[in-house]
Amino acid sequence: MELNEDEKAMWDVGVFDAHCHPTDIMASVQDIAKMHARVLTVMATRREDQPLVVDSAKKYLLEDKVQYDSENYRGVVPAFGWHPWFSHQMVDDRGAQPHDQIDIISHYKSVLIPQPDGDDEFLRSIPKPLSLSHYLQATAQRLEQFPFALVGEIGLDRAFRLPKGEFLNPDEVLEKTKSTVQEHTPGSREGRPLTPYRVNLEHQKAILKAQLQLAGKYRRPVSVHSVQTHGVVFDLLSELWEGHERLSKRQRKRRQSNSNTEAKSDVMEVDDAEKPLPYPPRICMHSYSGPPEALKQYLGNTVPADVYFSFSICINFSTPAAAKAETVIRAVPAERILVESDLHCAGDRMDQLLKEIVVKICEIRGWGLEEGARQLKQNWEKFVFG
Numbered sequence: 001m002e003l004n005e006d007e008k009a010m011w012d013v014g015v016f017d018a019h020c021h022p023t024d025i026m027a028s029v030q031d032i033a034k035m036h037a038r039v040l041t042v043m044a045t046r047r048e049d050q051p052l053v054v055d056s057a058k059k060y061l062l063e064d065k066v067q068y069d070s071e072n073y074r075g076v077v078p079a080f081g082w083h084p085w086f087s088h089q090m091v092d093d094r095g096a097q098p099h100d101q102i103d104i105i106s107h108y109k110s111v112l113i114p115q116p117d118g119d120d121e122f123l124r125s126i127p128k129p130l131s132l133s134h135y136l137q138a139t140a141q142r143l144e145q146f147p148f149a150l151v152g153e154i155g156l157d158r159a160f161r162l163p164k165g166e167f168l169n170p171d172e173v174l175e176k177t178k179s180t181v182q183e184h185t186p187g188s189r190e191g192r193p194l195t196p197y198r199v200n201l202e203h204q205k206a207i208l209k210a211q212l213q214l215a216g217k218y219r220r221p222v223s224v225h226s227v228q229t230h231g232v233v234f235d236l237l238s239e240l241w242e243g244h245e246r247l248s249k250r251q252r253k254r255r256q257s258n259s260n261t262e263a264k265s266d267v268m269e270v271d272d273a274e275k276p277l278p279y280p281p282r283i284c285m286h287s288y289s290g291p292p293e294a295l296k297q298y299l300g301n302t303v304p305a306d307v308y309f310s311f312s313i314c315i316n317f318s319t320p321a322a323a324k325a326e327t328v329i330r331a332v333p334a335e336r337i338l339v340e341s342d343l344h345c346a347g348d349r350m351d352q353l354l355k356e357i358v359v360k361i362c363e364i365r366g367w368g369l370e371e372g373a374r375q376l377k378q379n380w381e382k383f384v385f386g
């Protein structure tokens with residue numbers, strides 16, 4: 001990559017990818033060491049990529065928060081989540097019905113719209129659903145193993161449809177990705193034709209809510225995907241925030257003048273940084289495509305979580321979306337903007353996309369490239385570490 005002086009200054013400050021998927025081409029993970037980007041926040045999305053994200057986090061282990069200040073450092077912050085595109089593969093077995101007693105066909109009939117009645121070819125191809133309880137346990141262990149790990153990619157999506165085809169078992173996957181070069185990690189769409197089936201929002205919401213609560217329990221940030229579901233995501237978060245809203249300025253004043261003891265107990269609650277929360281403390285709306293008006297809801301004074309908005313060239317600056325993205329980027333407070341590649345492969349193209357989005361944001365906000373890089377670095381640090 002040819003670098004002008006401003007770009008060199010930008011990379012020297014450090015560029016931090018808030019959301020990407022290099023494990024989709026596992027062979028590209030070795031190229032992270034040669035990249036310009038300082039740290040990648042690497043998402044897991046489905047059964048097949050959870051162990052691969054563990055592997056890449058071990059390979060580029062971030063051991064403390066200041067390590068990445070060195071210009072030569074390259075690191076990975078892992079994120080463990082279950083993407084809405086794969087939510088039908090998970091059965092909510094936290095209630096009365098144990099996982100091993102679940103009828104495969106009736107599970108898929110209850111989560112898919114339209115119901116796959118009479119579609120024998122499809123019903124024969126579906127695997128046994130996985131247990132949400134087991135997944136939550138495994139994810140909790142991964143969060144403990146990696147103290148800086150996030151929960152992601154999670155979310156809701158009203159637009160996607162299930163692809164046709166079979167699924168591999170995860171042990172085969174690991175062997176396969178080790179033995180082949182530049183091969184796509186299985187489990188995603190991979191150009192397969194689509195079925196007419198979607199996952200109903202109720203089921204998607206149950207899977208999302210469980211993961212938001214897990215993130216809250218471990219006080220970890222989350223990376224959220226939302227396509228045509230902005231209102232529903234906000235309502236779900238609001239449900240979790242209920243009873244924990246921050247006091248508005250006026251309420252705070254009134255409390256202070258009313259009683260000193262009450263004010264003290266507030267402070268105690270804020271200071272207890274170890275206490276599990278019923279909601280994630282920090283939220284990144286990844287490749288945010290919602291309307292500018294919706295920002296106000298997320299940035300309201302009483303919202304107890306810090307909400308960040310992340311932007312990518314691939315999604316936010318595709319032709320029909322670009323004008324909206326510019327309006328949104330102008331309206332987001334400087335300290336809540338993040339950048340991401342959302343790319344499936346580490347290497348030069350990821351660097352290129354990161355550079356382009358940093359340049360774009362700096363242009364829109366009227367920041368110099370080095371100044372912008374500093375702001376974006378600080379934002380990423382606050383998002384990841386609090």
Ligand SMILES: [Zn+2]
Pocket residue numbers: 019020021043153342
């Ligand atoms: Zn993604």
